[in-house]
Amino acid sequence: MKMRKIYYTDGTRRQLNLFREIIVDNFAxxxxxxxxxxxxxxxxxxxxxxxxxxxxxxxxxxxxxxxHYCESVWEVDPREAAKGRPIGLAWFSPDCKHFSKAKGGKPVEKSIRGLAWVAVRWAATVSPRVIILENVEEFQSWGPLGKDGRPDPDKKGYTFRSFVRALNRHGYKVEWKELKACDYGAPTIRKRLFLIARRDGRPIIWPESTHGDPKSAAVKSGKLKPWRTASEIMDWSLETPSIFNRKKPLSENTMRRIARGIQRFVLNNPDPFIIKVNHSGDFFRGQKLDKPLQTVTAKNGWGVVDPVLTQRGYGDPEGQRSMLDLKKPLGTVTAGGNKFAIATSHLIKLRGTCRDGQTVMNPMPTITAGGLHVGEVRAFLTKYYGSDTGQALSDPLHTVTTKDRFGLVTIKGENYQIADIGMRMLQPHELFAAQGFPANYVIDRDINGIKYSKAKQVARCGNAVPPPFAEQLVRANLPEFCVSEHMTKFARV
Structure with a gap:
């Protein structure tokens, strides 16, 4: 029997049987x-x-x-691809956009919704021992379309049940379940439906969670690790440009979202996330946060924001503009020569229905394929001395108590005032990290060295399956294929 040696980065080696069962990734x-x-x-x-x-x-x-086959899944003949080799695992991740609720009430395409049927084709022609299919949770509602191009509400789930029966007819036992990526070590709350079909008589096994809510008994007892958080994947060395005096001003909706986020996550937060900064503006990671980021989708809709104190005067016809006035954009805020002492950070989504954003103490939200729409907002705080809180940093206002929280932030009993607010978009390497990709995964160029734009990188990221899902499902259902965690070329985070 023909063998070859596989070498790993730690110097170990493994004999590979070239006549072993193979693994196929459709929709790779x-x-x-x-x-x-x-x-x-x-x-x-x-x-x-x-x-x-x-x-x-x-x-x-x-x-x-x-x-690699660069062609439609329907144009690849499973028998020609397999070349007589047995298939241990066939993985399918058909396009989910025309099932997802994120598409709203727009018409959908029958041809795209029907891509999942290719799994039945492989089952009928080459009989993979195990089939795993991944999609959005709404995949369970797959049914015929009406004349308006929208799913027929009276036949909800009809096609999905037919799909399962088709696999049953080819000798497969089928189960499906919704899983969350943060429960398996990815710092994102992305939730997906997984369908497992196997024909070898062995039981279908759903992997046990490896991570959980930090407040849960399982985490406190050490049974599970705490969810990984958005703060873990953020690159704190990147600057967050001030939201004021930009060449291209931020939209009014973005400014309103920033204002709401500052109120919720900084002014009304008794213990905000802290980032230490030096006088030259370099940022260093601060205290550890305790929750993962939300789902990452192919359209990056999240950004990072940083706060500034409200302004008084300076040509404002109303005499003052407060960051707490959510009916209008923030006014220009000057730093007045003050040095930033600390910074707090949270995320905002620049599209969709998200109003306030989310703390970086939680897992990342879903990353989408269509563009960069997630930003970080960072509030730069300067130590406040005295009993009055100034609107302009050089110009004190009438005395305001800390309970009023009018631009005054109390952290661990110390008072700070907001000196500036910065915002930047999350970068592709942060988004890939949120999906749970290894640290050494190449995202910025192809096999020929051609550079990818940020938009293309985000599209690849948002359309991707978080790797921890696949790893844990394979370890649970195909342990005979698996190796110890160090036997891989990829660097684990």
Whole structure:
């Protein structure tokens, strides 16, 4: 029997049987599922299929040993691809946009919703021992479309049940369940539906959670690790430019969202997230936060924001503009020569229905494929001396008690006033980290060295399966394929 040696970064080696069962990743995209599978097995997937040349190019640079098919899943003949080899695992992540509630009430395309049927084609022609399918939770409602191009509410779930029965007819036992990425070590709350089908008579096993709510008994007792948080994946070395006096002013809606976030996460927060800064403006990571980021989608809708005290005078016709006035954008705020002492940070979403954003003490939200819409807001605070709180940093106002929280922030009994607010968009490397990708995963160039734009990087990220999902599902259901955690080329975070 033909064998070859596989070497790992730690110097260990493993004999690989070339006649072993193979693994196929349909809809491979940027490689989230493939990466998770490799983290579990120590080997690249054998076959990856995707119609998008850019996605395949990113997959190739990270999984060079994989055989790549850059074509529609329907154009790949499973028998020709398998070449007579038995298939241990076939993974499917069909396009989810035309099932997701994020699409709203817009018409959907039957051809895209029907992509999942390719799993039945593989089941009928090459009989993979295990099939795993990933999609949004609304996939369970898959049914016929009405004349208006929208799902028929009276036939909700009809097609999904037909899909399951088709797998049953080919000898598969089928189960499905919703899982959250933060429960398996990814710092995002992304929730997905997983369907497992197997025909080898073995039980379907759903992996036990490895992480949980820091407040839960399981975490406090040491049974589970605490959820990883948004603060863990954020690059605190990046500047957050002031929201004032920008060449292109922020939109009124963005300014209102920033104002609401400052009120909620800074002024009304008794113990805000703290980042220490020096006088040259370099940021260093502060106290550890205790929750993961929310789901990361293909359209990055989250940014980071930083606060500034309200202004008095300076040409304001009303005499003052308060950051707490949520009916209008913030006015210009000058630093007055003050040195920033500390900074607090939170995230805002610049599109959709999100009003206030979220603390970085939680996991990241869902990352989308369509663009950068998540920002960090960082409030720069300067030590406040005296009993009065000034609106302009050089010009004190009438005495205001700390309970009024009018631009005054009390942290651990010490008073600070807001000196400036900065905002920046989260960067692709932060978003990939939020999805749970390894630290050394290549995201900025393809196999030919061609650079990817930030938009393309985010699109690959938002469409990707968080690797911890795939790793834990494979370890639970295909332990005979798996290796110890150090036997992989990818660097774990």
């Amino acid at each position: 995209g940027g490689g989230g599922a493939s990466t998770g599978i490799e983290l579990a097995t120590g080997l690249s997937v054998d076959i990856a299929i995707n119609h998008d040349p850019a996605a395949i190019a990113m997959h190739q640079v990270n999984h060079p040993d994989t055989e």
